[in-house]
Amino acid sequence: MTTLTEAPLASEVLGEPKKRRNLLPYILLAPGVLWLVIFFLIPIITAVSASIQTGSLDMGFKVTWNWANYSSTFSTYNTEVVHSLIYSVACTVICLALGYPLAYFIAFRGGKWKNLLMALVIAPAFTSFLIRTIAWETILSDHGTVVRIMTDLKITNLMDHLGLITGNHVLNSPFSVVFGMVYNFLPFTVLPLYTSLEKIDPRLHEAGRDLYCSGYRTWRYVTWPLSLPGVIAGTLLTFIPAVGDYINAYMLGSPNTQVIGQVIENEALRDVFGYPIASAMGVILTFGTLAIVLAYVKKAGSEDLL
Amino acid sequence: MNTLDAVGDLRLTGLTKRFGSFTAVDDLDLSIPQGSFFALLGASGCGKTTTLRMVSGLEDPTAGRIFIGDTEVTTTKPYKRPVNTVFQNYALFPHLNIYDNVAFGLRRRGVKDVKKQVDDILALVELAHLAKRKPTQLSGGQQQRVAVARALINQPQVLLLDEPLGALDLKLRRQMQIELKRIQTEVGLTFVHVTHDQEEAMTMADTIAVMNAGRIEQLGSPEELYENPATTFVANFLGQSNLVAGTVTGKEDGVVTVDAHGHRIALPAARSRVESGAVIIGVRPEKVELIAATAEVPAGRNVLTGGVVSDASFIGVSTQYLVKTPWGQELSVFEQNTGKEIFRPGTEVALHWDASQTFGLDGSQDIEAGAEIDDEAAK
Numbered sequence: 001m002t003t004l005t006e007a008p009l010a011s012e013v014l015g016e017p018k019k020r021r022n023l024l025p026y027i028l029l030a031p032g033v034l035w036l037v038i039f040f041l042i043p044i045i046t047a048v049s050a051s052i053q054t055g056s057l058d059m060g061f062k063v064t065w066n067w068a069n070y071s072s073t074f075s076t077y078n079t080e081v082v083h084s085l086i087y088s089v090a091c092t093v094i095c096l097a098l099g100y101p102l103a104y105f106i107a108f109r110g111g112k113w114k115n116l117l118m119a120l121v122i123a124p125a126f127t128s129f130l131i132r133t134i135a136w137e138t139i140l141s142d143h144g145t146v147v148r149i150m151t152d153l154k155i156t157n158l159m160d161h162l163g164l165i166t167g168n169h170v171l172n173s174p175f176s177v178v179f180g181m182v183y184n185f186l187p188f189t190v191l192p193l194y195t196s197l198e199k200i201d202p203r204l205h206e207a208g209r210d211l212y213c214s215g216y217r218t219w220r221y222v223t224w225p226l227s228l229p230g231v232i233a234g235t236l237l238t239f240i241p242a243v244g245d246y247i248n249a250y251m252l253g254s255p256n257t258q259v260i261g262q263v264i265e266n267e268a269l270r271d272v273f274g275y276p277i278a279s280a281m282g283v284i285l286t287f288g289t290l291a292i293v294l295a296y297v298k299k300a301g302s303e304d305l306l
Numbered sequence: 307m308n309t310l311d312a313v314g315d316l317r318l319t320g321l322t323k324r325f326g327s328f329t330a331v332d333d334l335d336l337s338i339p340q341g342s343f344f345a346l347l348g349a350s351g352c353g354k355t356t357t358l359r360m361v362s363g364l365e366d367p368t369a370g371r372i373f374i375g376d377t378e379v380t381t382t383k384p385y386k387r388p389v390n391t392v393f394q395n396y397a398l399f400p401h402l403n404i405y406d407n408v409a410f411g412l413r414r415r416g417v418k419d420v421k422k423q424v425d426d427i428l429a430l431v432e433l434a435h436l437a438k439r440k441p442t443q444l445s446g447g448q449q450q451r452v453a454v455a456r457a458l459i460n461q462p463q464v465l466l467l468d469e470p471l472g473a474l475d476l477k478l479r480r481q482m483q484i485e486l487k488r489i490q491t492e493v494g495l496t497f498v499h500v501t502h503d504q505e506e507a508m509t510m511a512d513t514i515a516v517m518n519a520g521r522i523e524q525l526g527s528p529e530e531l532y533e534n535p536a537t538t539f540v541a542n543f544l545g546q547s548n549l550v551a552g553t554v555t556g557k558e559d560g561v562v563t564v565d566a567h568g569h570r571i572a573l574p575a576a577r578s579r580v581e582s583g584a585v586i587i588g589v590r591p592e593k594v595e596l597i598a599a600t601a602e603v604p605a606g607r608n609v610l611t612g613g614v615v616s617d618a619s620f621i622g623v624s625t626q627y628l629v630k631t632p633w634g635q636e637l638s639v640f641e642q643n644t645g646k647e648i649f650r651p652g653t654e655v656a657l658h659w660d661a662s663q664t665f666g667l668d669g670s671q672d673i674e675a676g677a678e679i680d681d682e683a684a685k
Contacts, residue, residue, distance in 0.1 A: 206364050207397035209384045211411040211456070217385075221414070225401045 044286070050279035061275060069280040077263050077281065084260040084285075087174070087249070088242035091181040092189075095238045096231065098182070099189035103230075104223075107197035114198075121190050129184060133251045136180050140171045140252070147171075172254035180248035185241065189234040196230025197223070232300045236293060243289050260285055314340040314375045314463040316361065316496060321370035323356050330356040332520035334370070338498060338513075340463075343490050345499045345511035349543070349676075353520040354500045355394075358466050361498065362391045374463050385414075390457035391466040395473065396449045398441035404428070404452050405437040411460040427459045430489065447478045454486070458493060467499040471506060483509045504544050508532070516540050518676070532590075534577055538667055541588050543676035548637040549588045550610070551669060557581055562666060567633045571608045573664035584669025592640040593663040596627060599654035608664060611656040613637070615649045629655060 051069055055061035074081070106117045124132060139146055147170050150156045159165045164175035200223060208218035246261025253259075264281050267274030321334040331353040338344045346354040359365035361372060363384030371380045379387050390411070398407050408427060409420045417423075428434045431451040441449055450470060457465055470486070471479045487510050490497045501507050507514050508528040515525045516539070524536040535541035538549060552566030562578045564571045564585055571587050578585070589608075596615075603609045613629040616636060625648055627639040639657060649655055 201395075201397065203393055203395060203397040204399060206384075207391075207393060207399070209364065210362055210389075210391045210393075211460070212385045212414040214383070214385055217414060221410075222399060226399075 047279045047282050047286075051276055051283050053276045053279075055276075056273050066276065069276045070284070073277055073280045073284065077260065080258050080260050080263045081284075083249070083257060084243055087178050087181060087257075087259060088239055088245070090178050091185060091242045092235050092239045094178070094182045095186050095189040096235055099186055099193055099234065100227075100231070103190050103193035103197050107194055107200075108202065118191075118194060121187050121194075124183075125187055130247065132184065133180055133247055136176075136183065137171065137251050140176055140179075142169055142171065171252060172257070174253075174257055176252040177249050177257050177259075180252040181242050181245060184245075184248065185238045188237040188241070192233035192237060193227065193230040196227050196233070200226050228300065232297065236296070240289060240293065243292075244285055314496065315373075316340075316464050316498065317373040318357070318361070319371050319373070321357065321360060321372065322368045323353070323360060323365065324368045329520050331360070331367075334520070334522065336515065336522065336525075338464075338496060340375075340496050341494050342512050343487070343497045343499065343510055345501060345507035345514045346517055347501060347504055347507040347514050347544070348517035349502055352517040354502075354517050355468055357517075358391070358468055358498065358500050361464065362389050362466050363387050364391075388463040389466060390460050390462040391468060392450075392453045392457050392470045394469045396441075396453040398449055398452055398456070400441055402440075403437065404433065404439050404441065404444070407441065407452060408455045408459055410456060415460075423459055427455045430458075430492070431455045431485075446474050447482060450474065450482060451485070454489065458489070458495070462495065464496045464498060467497060469501055470499070471501075471503075479506070480509075486510060508544075514544075516543060518543075534665055535588070535667070536579065537675070538586060538588075538671045538673055539676035541665075541667065541676070542674070546591050546638055547588045548591060548594065549586050549667070549673050550631075550635065550637075551673060552585050552587055553669075554578075554580060554582045554585050561661075564666065566610075567631070569608075569610050571664065572661040573608075573666050574662055577664065578666030579668050580666060586667040586669050586671065586673055588665050588667060589659050589663055591626075591638040592624075592642075594637070594639045594657050594659045596629070596639055596641060596649055596655045596657060598649070599656055601656075603656060603658050606661065607658045608661050609656055609658045610637070613655050613657055615651050615653045615655055618649060618651055620648060629657060 049063055050061065052063060052065050052067060053061040054064045054066045102121070106114055106121075110117050138144065141147070147156070147168065150159075150170065151168050156165065156168045156170065159170075159175060160167060165173040170176055204222055204226070205218055208222040209215075213221060244261055246259050246265065249257050249259040249262055260281055264278045264285070267281070268278035316336075316338040318334050318336040321331055321336075322329070323331040334353075334357060346357060348354045356365060360367045363379070363382060367380060371378055373379065374388060379389075399410065402410065405424055405428070409424045412420045412423060424437075425434065428437055431454060433448060433451055433455065436444060436448065441452065444452065450473075453470070454467075467486075471482050474482060483506060486497075490510075499507070499511060512527065513525065514528055514531055516523045516531065518539050524531055524540045526534075531540060531544050535544065535547070538547075541547035541549060550566045550571075552564040552571060554562060555565050555570075556563045557575060560575045561572050562575050562581060562585075564573065564587055566587055573587060575581070597603065599611065599613075610631060612632040615627055616630045617628040619626045623643055625641050625643065627641065627649065628636050629639060630636055637657065
């Protein structure tokens, strides 16, 4: 009997520190969870709720389950939604096409210069995003050297024919918008690509060559599949900010190149009745992007992309 | 298997590779008969791996030519050579499972139906049950066998093995040595095996080439190299040797006599590389016996007197002695455990051995060559 009475006592004594240890993960998680609740969950709920309200700044807004905000968004601003999609997809594809060879070169041919080269890729980010974009506005302006050379070489003619620019004006065109986006987001593509390429053991390339693969086929059957995680991460890190970006369209574009971000800004800040519409578009942008990303990851995760 | 009918000797002529001012492989001439198990043995940096990489095409020779049979492949791209490699770290493709790793070479050559061949080769290396696993889910020994299967399935005329057992622990390595030898006998392909492990080379290979500083020091069967080393490097690198400097004093009836630090040593003329002047005599530690300094030496044997035991390690089957000679050299002796008395350190002893077990080397060489490297490689 003595042993039976002693046993619970022992566990009670031990129970104290055990309980505290169980709490520790939650204590450590708390700041992050709190951050997400305040700066993510509440704003999302607010936005969703605002998107189904009616009213104005003077009268106040009320939830009226006004789903018409969504349908009117689509009918009014479908051009801007399409612009956002086309520009961000074009930006992502061009970033991948430029970034992959760059990351490949640095990872496999960079040698002792690897770190310096990567620092150069990231270096522009030390200047403000806004200032860099304004700089391009100046560089691409009609009387700048760049446009003069492009005009002399008839490049502007060609681009005009392709519908990328109008006449000799490089600025305020779909071309300049996508150009600015590519410039600004390229490091986001290169960084994860470089990380995944750099991890690949060069001896796997030798194994590929030993097993009847030419240079291209070694890349196709060995390097490419092994770099896919980097491709997925790089394209997502580029696409997600690009689809919501409006600075490039605002600085380098024209009224004809408006994107969804600009509409949200206009509706929210300039139109007294625009709050619900802006919210509806914000919700569409957020969940639309999420849906595209999920579909992409699912597709990329399977062997289809290989 | 029609490739086996053709004469497929691997021949290297004047093969040289320089990296800047460093000569990794120096004017190498070598002929490896088809179907043999050939080992390139040497310490790290001796040029053996570079030689292998030139045969596989992953490295371009600075000079010289490579032939497989009558076909020159010196400048052939690696993916067009009838040669496959088992890499040192296996280099299995981490994104493919075992089946796809093994099928890789066949598929790249456009073979449509690979199933039967892959199943057969996986059965040969006894891994059929693991076909769906990823390489990282396999043990080192299993990965090694996948690497062998991935190369063998292509039926290359020459299979190159680059330190294939280096990453395995000792017990597994012994097992894999036997396994590889079995596979080689079964498929009958030419295996060229690069290793720094002399025991591994001797266990598996029909012919061994000992490489040093980009050149081949000696080429022959394991027995030949062990019993009749041509240089002090081979004598020290391949097993252990007791080497003592001396001068040839005469030769008659097929016996060379040598004066070594005042001792008269006799050795068969057939086993002596020199017949006059400076000589280095050698004898393997397991052929030497010890007797107390006061005891009488049996007739007809070579004797070195005046030794003092400086170390005795009893390891069960044998006792390993280090004996300090009057001229300051330390000689080693392995005595089999036949119930004889064990000499304690400090005991004065004489060394004696059968004169016919003595070999003689050119006396102008460094007597220590290859000794330190072997210690390093044995780690």
